Amino acid sequence: MINIEELLEEFEYLNDWEERCDFLIDLGFELPPMPDSDKTETNRVHGCQSMVWLTTDLKQLEDREVLQINADSDALIVKGLIAVLLAIYNNKTPEEVLKINVQQYFSQLQLDKYLSSQRKNGLFGMVERVQQKARLLINQN
Numbered sequence: 001m002i003n004i005e006e007l008l009e010e011f012e013y014l015n016d017w018e019e020r021c022d023f024l025i026d027l028g029f030e031l032p033p034m035p036d037s038d039k040t041e042t043n044r045v046h047g048c049q050s051m052v053w054l055t056t057d058l059k060q061l062e063d064r065e066v067l068q069i070n071a072d073s074d075a076l077i078v079k080g081l082i083a084v085l086l087a088i089y090n091n092k093t094p095e096e097v098l099k100i101n102v103q104q105y106f107s108q109l110q111l112d113k114y115l116s117s118q119r120k121n122g123l124f125g126m127v128e129r130v131q132q133k134a135r136l137l138i139n140q141n
Contacts (some may be wrong), residue, residue: 002027004087008108017114021077028079031086034072045129048122050075054080060096067093067137069130081123084109085130094134102127131137 002010007027014020038055045052045121056070071082088105089097106112106123115123 024080027083047125049118094137097134
């Protein structure tokens with residue numbers, strides 16, 4: 001899976017939104033599969049015009065406990081946006097998640113400029129779900 005630095009670098013070489021959109025869709029095809037058993041109403045992210053499911057788990061990575069995010073959608077572009085979300089947040093500690101200025105990344109990728117308001121709502125719904133889980137994990141410790 002691509003990290004955010006690689007994603008930002010790749011976007012610099014793509015000339016227009018259409019090329020970037022195609023690249024996002026390609027990234028969506030690389031998402032790890034989500035088991036059908038996780039595609040429940042509880043895991044559904046509301047606010048998006050597409051169906052989106054998202055789970056977060058805590059896992060041990062070397063000497064740190066990090067968030068492991070898994071998500072899926074029934075829309076190709078949304079799968080690409082999930083890949084962006086994973087590039088930003090996956091394998092970060094809950095504390096790191098809450099320190100990330102996600103709006104800055106979205107701006108650099110021009111997602112704030114080219115996404116419809118419904119897609120932006122869905123994207124921010126996913127961001128809120130990840131941040132909410134990070135806050136919950138911090139408060140448990």
